[in-house]
Amino acid sequence: MKKLKRSARLVELTQYLLNRPHTLIPLTTFADRYGAAKSSISEDLAIIKEVFEDEGMGDLQTFAGATGGVRFIPKMTKKQALLFAEDLCAQLEQRDRILPGGYLYMSDLLGEPSLMNEAGKIFATAFAEKEIDCVMTVETKGIPLAYATGAQLNLPVVLVRRDHQVTEGSAVSINYVSGSHKSIHTMSLSRRALKEKSRVLIVDDFMKAGGTIQGMVDLLAEFNAEVAGVGVLVESGAVETEERLLHDYVSLAKLTAVDFKSKQILVSPGNYFES
Amino acid sequence: MKKLKRSARLVELTQYLLNRPHTLIPLTTFADRYGAAKSSISEDLAIIKEVFEDEGMGDLQTFAGATGGVRFIPKMTKKQALLFAEDLCAQLEQRDRILPGGYLYMSDLLGEPSLMNEAGKIFATAFAEKEIDCVMTVETKGIPLAYATGAQLNLPVVLVRRDHQVTEGSAVSINYVSGSHKSIHTMSLSRRALKEKSRVLIVDDFMKAGGTIQGMVDLLAEFNAEVAGVGVLVESGAVETEERLLHDYVSLAKLTAVDFKSKQILVSPGNYFES
Numbered sequence: 001m002k003k004l005k006r007s008a009r010l011v012e013l014t015q016y017l018l019n020r021p022h023t024l025i026p027l028t029t030f031a032d033r034y035g036a037a038k039s040s041i042s043e044d045l046a047i048i049k050e051v052f053e054d055e056g057m058g059d060l061q062t063f064a065g066a067t068g069g070v071r072f073i074p075k076m077t078k079k080q081a082l083l084f085a086e087d088l089c090a091q092l093e094q095r096d097r098i099l100p101g102g103y104l105y106m107s108d109l110l111g112e113p114s115l116m117n118e119a120g121k122i123f124a125t126a127f128a129e130k131e132i133d134c135v136m137t138v139e140t141k142g143i144p145l146a147y148a149t150g151a152q153l154n155l156p157v158v159l160v161r162r163d164h165q166v167t168e169g170s171a172v173s174i175n176y177v178s179g180s181h182k183s184i185h186t187m188s189l190s191r192r193a194l195k196e197k198s199r200v201l202i203v204d205d206f207m208k209a210g211g212t213i214q215g216m217v218d219l220l221a222e223f224n225a226e227v228a229g230v231g232v233l234v235e236s237g238a239v240e241t242e243e244r245l246l247h248d249y250v251s252l253a254k255l256t257a258v259d260f261k262s263k264q265i266l267v268s269p270g271n272y273f274e275s
Numbered sequence: 276m277k278k279l280k281r282s283a284r285l286v287e288l289t290q291y292l293l294n295r296p297h298t299l300i301p302l303t304t305f306a307d308r309y310g311a312a313k314s315s316i317s318e319d320l321a322i323i324k325e326v327f328e329d330e331g332m333g334d335l336q337t338f339a340g341a342t343g344g345v346r347f348i349p350k351m352t353k354k355q356a357l358l359f360a361e362d363l364c365a366q367l368e369q370r371d372r373i374l375p376g377g378y379l380y381m382s383d384l385l386g387e388p389s390l391m392n393e394a395g396k397i398f399a400t401a402f403a404e405k406e407i408d409c410v411m412t413v414e415t416k417g418i419p420l421a422y423a424t425g426a427q428l429n430l431p432v433v434l435v436r437r438d439h440q441v442t443e444g445s446a447v448s449i450n451y452v453s454g455s456h457k458s459i460h461t462m463s464l465s466r467r468a469l470k471e472k473s474r475v476l477i478v479d480d481f482m483k484a485g486g487t488i489q490g491m492v493d494l495l496a497e498f499n500a501e502v503a504g505v506g507v508l509v510e511s512g513a514v515e516t517e518e519r520l521l522h523d524y525v526s527l528a529k530l531t532a533v534d535f536k537s538k539q540i541l542v543s544p545g546n547y548f549e550s
Binding site: 007008048103110 | 379442
């Protein structure tokens with residue numbers, strides 16, 4: 001036990017809470033940790049709560065009673081999220097991203113941990129009230145986004161593989177249809193990776209008709225697990241409504257047009273900002 | 276501009292710094308942000324620096340002069356790192372991890388964002404003094420570790436693919452030999468993913484002889500880039516020294532024995548703790 005002045009306690013408490021999102025911490029933990037009275041800790045937390053709320057960083061939930069404590073729920077305001085989305089759109093519209101076949105090069109953006117963490121915070125905000133047991137994605141490009149979201153929600157990440165790997169043990173495999181060519185692919189999930197009846201948040205970097213995500217939904221059924229939500233960084237708006245396999249999802253950006261000839265790309269904020 | 280009391284400023288400053296590791300922030304930024312005199316900000320930072328150092332959370336570097344400012348270098352003490360490694364070893368020794376072929380099931384551990392972030396902090400500490408431009412890994416299981424490390428070092432992550440993807444544009448592919456069967460594999464990196472002469476930190480989840488990592492080293496040569504360091508979460512000690520392709524690396528855990536019959540697994544802290 002170490003005795004700390006309020007000023008030092010505030011720094012300590014702030015970093016402690018930021019490192020433990022969505023985790024209930026009993027006040028006694030802090031009282032013991034800092035050799036301070038619970039009343040002083042409560043005053044500290046009131047100060048922190050006010051700053052977090054003024055900054056739009058999230059909620060500091062306090063629970064009274066013996067089982068009481070404090071829990072930090074990281075959030076990003078719609079305003080901050082929109083600024084993020086508009087910046088993302090501007091970067092996605094850089095003409096040199098267009099690849100043969102009208103594909104868009106995004107790996108540089110997906111390679112920025114800070115950018116992924118911001119997106120993860122937005123998904124954590126969008127799904128903060130949902131009851132979720134884990135975050136799921138299929139390899140490869142959605143992985144950083146899934147981990148960023150899982151970190152903010154304090155949830156494990158379940159990774160679906162394209163092929164069955166020797167390092168995964170027994171696995172359940174399914175076939176799914178995806179891509180403009182409606183080609184058949186396989187995805188596989190280790191039997192021990194997911195508990196029955198889990199409530200799963202599906203996250204991916206890009207969605208067109210939604211075949212890949214529908215594949216994950218079908219895979220969840222094999223585990224008697226259910227979808228708690230779907231979040232995609234970028235959705236393609238160039239899809240006929242009847243083609244779209246999935247309708248209930250959150251997107252942060254929407255790719256509305258890619259013209260290979262004129263090298264024109266149009267991206268607007270996703271459906272998260274429509275409501 | 277908002278005027279904040281010292282108590283609120285300390286909370287604000289702490290979260291601001293924690294969210295921007297390895298980033299030089301001019302004092303004027305804070306002075307303007309909080310409508311406070313630089314001298315007051317300096318006093319705040321002194322308090323934060325002391326707490327960070329007492330907690331072994333890292334260094335708060337302050338630079339005087341017009342170009343001066345402050346930079347947070349996240350670190351973990353060897354003692355804290357060893358506690359992490361010992362816990363990791365204990366979990367890896369759970370007998371039900373053994374898979375046919377003597378492989379070890381690790382996906383549950385690799386699926387814990389908080390665990391990956393701790394490991395990332397250790398690598399960020401181990402390579403804090405190195406001059407590094409980006410973190411590199413090859414899909415799939417090393418990705419969360421690479422991002423956790425990149426986030427702590429404020430560096431982008433470069434992702435090597437097993438096959439050439441349409442979404443990557445033109446790419447450089449190489450063949451490499453890996454696994455106990457010395458089988459030939461291919462790995463591929465988008466031309467635009469890595470700048471010439473980059474200094475690269477290679478990160479992966481598991482290393483046996485080091486064939487896969489040697490493949491990444493060979494790939495770097497194709498880009499006239501160089502290796503700044505190599506970090507692996509778990510290394511296999513069951514390798515003859517002459518078999519080992521790689522000798523300069525940091526490991527956090529060492530798998531010394533896996534007995535499929537007796538379901539015995541032996542794991543000890545890695546070479547990071549030998550020095």
